[in-house]
Structures are given as structure tokens and as C-alpha cells.
Amino acid sequence: MSIEIQQLHKCFGAFVALDHVDLTIPPGQLVALLGPSGCGKTTLLRIIAGLETADRGRVLFDGEDATRRHVRERGVGFVFQHYALFQHMTVFENIAFGLRVRPRAVRPPEAAIRAKVSALLDLVQMGWLANRYPSQLSGGQRQRIALARALAVEPQVLLLDEPFGALDTKVRKELRRWLRRLHDELHITSVFVTHDQEEALEVADRIVVMNHGRIEQIGSPQEVYDAPATPFVYQFLGNINLFHSRVHAGWARVGGLRVRVPEYGDTEHAPAMAYVRPHDIDLLREPEDGDTTLTATISRVSLLGSLVRLELIQSPDGEIAEVEMTRERYAADPLQIGDLVFVKPRQVRVFLHDNPKAAIPAYQWSGDGDGI
Amino acid sequence: MTPRFRHPSVLPGFGLTLGFAVGYLSLIVLIPLTMAFLRALDLSWDQFWQAVAAPRVIASYRLTFGAAFLAAAFNTVFGLIVAWVLVRYRFPGQRLVDALVDLPFALPTAVAGITLATLYSSNGWIGQYLKPFGIKIAFTPLGVIVALVFISLPFVVRTVQPVLEDLEAEVEEAAASLGAGRWQIFRRVIFPAVRPALLTGFTLAFARAIGEYGSVIFIAGNLPMVSEITPLLIVGKLEQYDYGGAAAVSVVMLIISFILLLLINLLQRSSQARSSGEVAA
Numbered sequence: 106m107s108i109e110i111q112q113l114h115k116c117f118g119a120f121v122a123l124d125h126v127d128l129t130i131p132p133g134q135l136v137a138l139l140g141p142s143g144c145g146k147t148t149l150l151r152i153i154a155g156l157e158t159a160d161r162g163r164v165l166f167d168g169e170d171a172t173r174r175h176v177r178e179r180g181v182g183f184v185f186q187h188y189a190l191f192q193h194m195t196v197f198e199n200i201a202f203g204l205r206v207r208p209r210a211v212r213p214p215e216a217a218i219r220a221k222v223s224a225l226l227d228l229v230q231m232g233w234l235a236n237r238y239p240s241q242l243s244g245g246q247r248q249r250i251a252l253a254r255a256l257a258v259e260p261q262v263l264l265l266d267e268p269f270g271a272l273d274t275k276v277r278k279e280l281r282r283w284l285r286r287l288h289d290e291l292h293i294t295s296v297f298v299t300h301d302q303e304e305a306l307e308v309a310d311r312i313v314v315m316n317h318g319r320i321e322q323i324g325s326p327q328e329v330y331d332a333p334a335t336p337f338v339y340q341f342l343g344n345i346n347l348f349h350s351r352v353h354a355g356w357a358r359v360g361g362l363r364v365r366v367p368e369y370g371d372t373e374h375a376p377a378m379a380y381v382r383p384h385d386i387d388l389l390r391e392p393e394d395g396d397t398t399l400t401a402t403i404s405r406v407s408l409l410g411s412l413v414r415l416e417l418i419q420s421p422d423g424e425i426a427e428v429e430m431t432r433e434r435y436a437a438d439p440l441q442i443g444d445l446v447f448v449k450p451r452q453v454r455v456f457l458h459d460n461p462k463a464a465i466p467a468y469q470w471s472g473d474g475d476g477i
Numbered sequence: 478m479t480p481r482f483r484h485p486s487v488l489p490g491f492g493l494t495l496g497f498a499v500g501y502l503s504l505i506v507l508i509p510l511t512m513a514f515l516r517a518l519d520l521s522w523d524q525f526w527q528a529v530a531a532p533r534v535i536a537s538y539r540l541t542f543g544a545a546f547l548a549a550a551f552n553t554v555f556g557l558i559v560a561w562v563l564v565r566y567r568f569p570g571q572r573l574v575d576a577l578v579d580l581p582f583a584l585p586t587a588v589a590g591i592t593l594a595t596l597y598s599s600n601g602w603i604g605q606y607l608k609p610f611g612i613k614i615a616f617t618p619l620g621v622i623v624a625l626v627f628i629s630l631p632f633v634v635r636t637v638q639p640v641l642e643d644l645e646a647e648v649e650e651a652a653a654s655l656g657a658g659r660w661q662i663f664r665r666v667i668f669p670a671v672r673p674a675l676l677t678g679f680t681l682a683f684a685r686a687i688g689e690y691g692s693v694i695f696i697a698g699n700l701p702m703v704s705e706i707t708p709l710l711i712v713g714k715l716e717q718y719d720y721g722g723a724a725a726v727s728v729v730m731l732i733i734s735f736i737l738l739l740l741i742n743l744l745q746r747s748s749q750a751r752s753s754g755e756v757a758a
Contacts, residue, residue, distance in 0.1 A: 185650075191648065203656055206657040
């Protein structure tokens with residue numbers, strides 16, 4: 106089932122949780138709503154579910170207006186961050202709940218309920234726990250039961266609110282891989298909320314980056330990571346180095362470095378920010394010809410498993426930058442603290458201060474309802 | 478202290494606090510109760526039996542325990558509704574209503590009894606409207622129940638309230654998203670969660686109602702065989718210097734109360750275990 110959000114607006118008192126949001130989710134996709142806390146992602150999810158009502162705007166399921174439909178009739182499965190399992194029921198009864206509360210006319214017979222629950226328990230690989238109570242399960246197990254419970258009613262849409270937020274790192278990684286596999290099997294249109302960029306990048310088909318009640322960018326994980334549309338997306342996904350810059354007539358100057366920015370051909374003497382990812386930087390021992398490098402001194406070297414992270418102090422203004430490289434590469438030329446290096450960014454994005462969205466026209470967000 | 482009693486624990490002071498708890502309970506509860514038993518032992522078996530099994534006394538047991546049970550049951554239903562309203566909704570004057578719930582705790586029971594008797598007598602504010610329907614409350618067993626409902630209400634509300642507050646709204650939302658209607662959510666999700674607290678509230682209300690004296694005697698009319706409660710009988714015997722008889726009746730009341738409370742506690746145990754899921758551990 107496809108989901109279409111049209112001009113959705115929601116305020117809590119003076120706080121604008123959603124600011125006229127438009128979004129289309131094609132059928133069968135696994136979409137992540139990603140953003141910092143308070144950005145409106147959970148509110149959006151709850152409005153899609155019918156647990157919250159919007160002040161303005163519409164929610165369409167398969168083109169049909171579902172804005173006023175009660176959560177009971179929406180046919181959505183909802184998974185909560187803190188599981189929200191029924192503590193007084195066994196795992197089995199928790200999963201069977203959605204089937205047991207159906208009106209008598211459409212309620213499956215007991216044998217069918219048992220078969221269905223068993224199948225779901227197998228699906229979430231927890232058949233041996235059917236007679237336990239939620240309080241006897243670990244967090245990861247509880248969340249899988251919550252998911253099985255939501256799937257029992259055969260929802261057209263699966264909505265997950267920070268489903269792995271309350272779990273520790275190892276279990277979280279395991280579960281999100283499992284969720285991805287499950288989605289590949291079932292192909293239910295799914296939306297999950299997260300503030301963890303790694304989770305969104307790993308699991309989702311498509312990422313919707315939100316901030317301050319607005320959508321900043323919609324795209325595949327690769328698109329939002331490699332071509333962030335706004336400074337916010339740049340900062341939110343992955344680490345970055347920020348350099349003060351000035352743009353004039355198609356060129357951005359960052360210290361001793363000059364970068365060609367053809368899209369700012371008409372801009373004159375505008376303050377800007379240059380964004381460089383730590384792994385998009387080469388460190389040279391010798392300066393290159395032309396204005397292609399910055400000078401800096403190594404101030405710190407940390408070994409982080411497969412990566413080496415170097416901290417640099419830039420020469421004139423003393424600003425700090427971070428560089429990441431593989432261990433092999435570091436081993437080829439082991440730089441030491443105090444070494445003078447020439448910093449050559451492989452990829453730079455420049456955003457003007459006053460008009461950040463227009464910075465890179467090619468990567469502008471595609472949230473205009475054309476099916477992204 | 479034998480090792481049998483000692484639970485391995487890092488918390489110090491087990492011996493000291495246990496000793497204090499037992500000593501304190503003995504002083505406050507056990508010794509006075511033992512006195513009642515000793516007094517009753519002064520009687521011969523025949524005297525004892527006559528004192529506790531006279532028809533008038535039997536009728537008073539029935540009224541005392543029956544009315545206490547009905548009042549506690551009534552409050553279990555309506556106390557839950559009051560607690561629900563106080564927890565779930567925000568409305569003007571809420572704090573006032575909340576404070577009002579505790580009033581029966583604080584009010585001298587005699588004042589409550591006199592007020593209720595005035596209100597419910599056949600020419601009182603409320604009683605006059607019930608009279609045409611042939612309903613008489615003051616000076617009947619019904620009056621006893623009304624008084625007991627009044628004094629035992631806070632017990633149910635105050636035990637259920639915190640449990641309702643702890644009940645996550647998310648659990649109800651989950652149930653609704655799975656297709657459950659309001660009634661189904663109450664019956665299958667909310668009620669099982671508050672059941673242990675409700676039972677505790679019932680027990681407290683019941684226990685309090687059994688022992689109630691002050692408010693009941695003003696509204697009950699105290700007709701022997703009809704609206705006379707056991708505590709009043711005991712006081713009556715004391716006034717006639719029949720200390721042995723008073724002690725005997727007290728002992729019987731104590732034993733019945735103890736058995737009933739024990740039964741409810743056992744029921745509570747199994748209910749709690751079911752709710753928290755510890756049964757299958």
C-alpha cells in the first residue's frame with residue numbers, strides 16, 4: 106500500500122511539530138524518518154498511524170483519504186520503542202490479541218489462531234518462548250514479539266517508532282539486519298523512525314531527513330550521504346569538517362585553498378561554509394602547485410580499529426580538523442604528532458550562509474510529490 | 478539468629494529491623510489481641526457459646542460482614558471510576574476533587590454518621606425523594622451500607638490511582654492499533670493490570686468497614702436482629718459489665734476477619750503472579 110502525506114501541519118501549543126509536510130511513500134518500501142529529537146518524525150509517524158490527529162493536511166492510503174479513519178480501522182501495525190507488550194499475557198496471547206479482539210463474524214477459529222501465532226513465532230524465531238511472559242524476556246526478544254504481534258493482524262502498513270532505541274548496540278545491530286531480511290520477505294510498506302544515521306543508512310530503501318518539522322531531503326542512503334542537499338543533512342549524516350570560506354565569482358577560498366564553484370558564478374564576496382568529510386582528505390608531505398592545499402600540524406593520532414583518526418590544527422587560524430584513513434594507508438606513511446602536513450580535500454561542498462538550500466542545484470530535494 | 482532466617486544480602490541491619498518489627502507489632506497488635514483471647518477464656522464453653530451464638534449476635538455478624546462486603550464491592554466499582562477520572566482527564570477543580578476523596582479519612586466518623594442520617598432520613602434532603610419509591614435508607618441495613626461506602630471509598634481510590642498512573646498509554650494505543658475497541662481494551666488490557674491493586678483496595682475497604690462503629694450507629698437505627706452491628710453489640714455488653722461476653726464476641730469477629738483477609742491475600746497473590754507473569758518462571 107502506498108502512503109501519501111499532503112500538507113500535513115501539527116502544532117503542540119506554540120511548538121510547530123510538523124510544518125506543512127508533503128511525502129509520498131511507494132508501496133513495498135522500507136523508509137526511514139531520520140532526524141534529531143524534536144524534529145517531528147515521531148509525530149509524523151503517529152499521524153500516519155492515526156494515534157495523533159493533524160491540525161491540517163491529509164493522509165492517503167492507496168489514494169484513499171484516511172485522515173479521519175480511526176486507528177482501529179487503518180490496518181496499520183505499530184511497534185513502539187518500549188515494546189508496549191501486555192504484561193499479564195503470555196507471548197502467545199500477546200501475538201494472538203489482534204485476532205481475538207475481532208468481531209465474532211470475522212474472528213478466525215481457535216485452531217486457525219493457534220496456527221497463525223505459531224507461524225509468526227517461527228518467523229521471529231521465538232517458538233520456544235510461547236508460554237513465557239514479557240517480563241521474562243530480554244529487550245531484543247520483547248521487540249521481536251511486539252513485531253510479531255503487529256504482523257498478526259496482517260497490516261497493510263508497518264510503522265515502527267524507534268524500534269531499536271532501547272536496546273544495546275550489539276542487539277540493535279542484529280535486529281536491524283533481521284528487520285531488513287524480514288522486510289525483504291514480506292514487502293509490507295514500512296516506515297521507521299530513528300535518530301541513528303547508521304541505522305537509517307543500513308536498513309532503509311529511502312531516507313527522509315527531517316529537521317524542525319520540515320523535510321530536508323529525501324533520497325536513497327547513498328544519495329543523502331554523498332550528496333546532502335543542505336548543511337543540516339551534511340552535518341547530521343556522518344562526521345564533517347567545517348571551514349569558513351568566502352565565495353566570489355565562481356571560486357570559493359578556504360584559507361590558502363581555492364575551490365571552483367561554478368554554480369556561484371554570479372555571487373560576489375559572500376560568506377560561506379565549506380564542508381569536507383574526514384575520509385575525503387589526503388595528507389601530503391610536500392605542497393602542491395597552485396592553491397590546492399591548506400597547511401596544518403598533526404596534533405593527535407588515534408587508532409580506531411580498522412581506521413586511524415588524525416587531528417590537525419590548521420596553520421593560520423588554529424582551527425581543528427579531523428582526517429580518517431585506513432590503517433594500511435597510514436602504515437605507508439605514518440605521520441607523527443607535530444608533523445607539518447598539506448591538507449588536500451578530495452571533495453568539498455560549499456554552502457552560502459544566507460541561502461543554503463540553493464547551494465548545489467543538482468542535489469535539491471525531490472520532495473515535490475513526483476513519487477520520489 | 479539461625480542461618481535459616483538469614484537471606485544472603487549486602488543490606489545490613491536485618492537482625493535489628495526484624496527484631497524491631499516483631500517487637501513493635503507485638504506491642505501494638507499482638508498483645509492487645511491476646512488480651513481479648515485471654516478474657517474470653519475466663520468463660521466456660523457454655524457461656525462462650527451462649528455469648529457468641531445467640532440469634533441476635535448471629536444476625537449482627539451477618540449484617541456486619543454482609544454490609545462491609547457489599548460496601549467494599551460497591552466501592553471497588555465506583556472507586557475505580559473515580560480513580561480513572563482523576564488519572565486520565567484534566568479538568569478545572571481537579572485538585573479539589575482529588576482532595577475531597579481523602580475527606581472520609583479525616584472526618585470524625587460520628588460527624589459522618591450524623592450527617593448521613595440527616596440526609597437520608599425520610600424527610601432529609603435525599604431521603605425525601607427516595608421515600609415515594611418505598612426506599613428507606615436511614616435506620617435500615619441499607620443505611621449501614623451507605624455509611625460504610627462513605628468511610629471506605631478512599632481506600633480503593635488511593636490504591637488504584639498510582640497503578641493507573643503507571644499504566645502506559647502506549648499499551649492502550651497498541652491494543653487500539655490491533656483493532657480492539659474501548660470496552661475490549663478495558664476488559665483485556667486495563668482491568669488485568671489494575672486487578673491486584675483493586676483487590677488490595679477492596680481488602681482495605683472491607684477490613685475498615687468491618688471494624689467501623691462511629692458512623693454506623695447514627696444511621697443504622699440499631700434495631701436488634703435488623704440493623705444492629707457487631708461492634709455495637711460488643712459496646713453494649715461492655716456497658717452491662719459483661720466483659721467476658723464482649724471478649725467472646727470480639728474473638729469470633731477477629732477470627733472471621735482474619736480468615737477472610739487471609740483468603741483475600743491468597744487470592745491477591747495468585748492474581749499478582751498472573752499479572753506480572755511470574756507464575757511460569
